[in-house]
Amino acid sequence: MREKVARPDEVRRWPGDFPVAHRYTPGLAGDAFLTALRDRGAILGSRCERCAYTYVPTRLFCERCFAELDAGVELGPEGTLVSFTIGFVGLEGEPLDRPVTLGLVRLDGADAVLLHHVLDPGDEPLEIGERVAVVLRAPEERTGSILDILGFAVAEAESD
């Protein structure tokens, strides 16, 4: 037995929500990463010698072989742009006043890549494979957040 909806405005509905909020804490490895970023402006990673793979941000364990890792390597501050995208619309599909550029960067010394903003690409089109460098917030403004990194900027070309 099926009933057709003849009067959609009279369909019985009940509005509601899912009343949960969350507080996420960074965990053991995340704590080491954010502390070094805030206090020293350093970007730390974790190296698994057995798998010859360097993770960034830090990890408590190697997902490939399950070895316990430490936050023992400092990466960057320069790296290579692996991919990027330019966003012209917001979450609701609204046009953005200023397009947002996001890049995946393999920091020097790392195997994993890091996602962050690409700052002021300027008029020159970005190119995959281009050299970029981390731009940090001023030390007194850092709070221990991924936003202590402002983003990546295209690295100054080496003078020849």
Add this chain to the structure above:
Amino acid sequence: MSGTRVAVVGAGMTRFMRRAQETGKELAWEAARAALDSCELTLADVDAVCLTSAPDAFDGVHMKGEYLSDGAGGFGKPFIRTYVGGGSGVFTAIQGWYTVASGMFDVALLVAEEKMSSTQPHPQGAFLTIFDNILERPLGPNLLWIFALEMNRYMSAYGLDKRDIASVAVKNKRNAAGHPAALLGQADITVDDVLASEVLAWPVQRLDVSPISDGAVAVVVASEEAAKRITDRPVWIEGVGWNLDTTYWTNRDLVYPEYVENAARMAYDMAGVKEPRRQIHVAEPYDPFDYKELHHLEGLLLFEKGKAPEAARDGVLDREGDLPSCPSGGLLGVGNPIAAAGLMKIAELFWQLRGEAGARQVPGTPERGVAQAWGDLMQVGTVVVMGNDGGPPKTAAGLPVVQTPPYTAGGHPLSDGGFRSALGAVDHRLGARYSWDAGVAVGRFLDGLRAGKILGRECRRCERVLVPPRMFCERCFRETDGWIEVEHTGTVQTYSICHVSWDMQPLDPPEMPAVISIDGSDGGFLHMLGEVDPDGVRIGMDVEAVWKPVGERAGSILDIDHFRPRRQS
């Protein structure tokens, strides 16, 4: 049963904590690594990974299975998450059994993780949408209601003494004092302490309830051939069973968990267990509330209906008793990180049946045990029977081999202050809003309420009138046959006096939720009692609907304002 025999060969767990500093995936890794270490395997020896974790809303991560996969050892392997609410932890052992029994994989790593402390203001918020969004949620339900309603019904049906039920909480918290991973072990707790604890939703008091927790547990299972290579003391999965009852929980008699019996019979048949009370030597039934352990022991056919409470009182369930129940300390004592708590029961049977449970070891040489969990909307039973083929091996001196189980050293509790001030902590509100459609049957039911009628649907094959109505009968799977108007009166099937809101804020005056069996139907629904003193409410009391004035009705369950004691006509 076809397929290879499957054994548990290793187990590990984190501490269960009120709040862990570790992320969910870090907890999962600590447990998984401990389980592998316990049987001297590495991740490379694992052919497939089975993960379980309860609602995504606890960790606040959508697609939590994928999020947890690296910590569970899923990188580059066949990996899947299953989920049957609170039944999940034991179900993962069932999943591990068929993953290996199928012959597809030799060694599987089973991981259960829960991080409930992320949820604000209270993890109960994640449970509210398990209630029917049209017919129950407008009443402002609280998860405690369904436990309180079931417990009251159970107590009333058999005339049980709350002291006997409270003795389960005492036993488990005392047992947990011997568990190095326990959150709430307490060697000196008494029944009077439980009975003196805060009343949350009568008859449920604070110490009748297990604590919300963070934690993870992992177990390694292997085929017969692989198991014999890995260990000289495999513990066999002899039987598995699982079963689901109707989602219309207000249509069930809450006195007895038939779905647990169905799951137990399936597992016992497979294990060749014909006399459970004689052939099961140690039990780990699911104990999120003290009465639930007793309910489940009856469903597991280990006690006659209504007889488990006196067994608890008389010490039969103690570690040294005739049928040790929850020697681990259970959810009430070790803690209740939901999915992890279920798998902890499998790990406990593994340790008990190997003679490795240390301070918690049950005396004698138990040869067979049963673990069980329960969940969803009071409706799923998951059961696993495990055995050691005739007792753990003896040392040359004839003494049992006893060693401390390989728990992880991991697990860093985080204090309230540490949580509030944690570096880099991020707060986020889910902000998901919905508009739920009533659908065909309930839409018509709501039209009826607006007109001052309670409507049901008749199933002529099953000879029952369904309230709340549905267009199909879930028993015979036919379309139901027609609408029928039922009475405005009914009886109180069960009730609670609830003193807290869902986020644990005090309520004054208390609320009186009840399941009302509606006259002229075979069903009933959840509603509120009014115009009666809390002390005057009784199960079986005749009640009648009190309607809102016609002009205020909106086509809602709230068009009935409440039910009150029936006035003699």
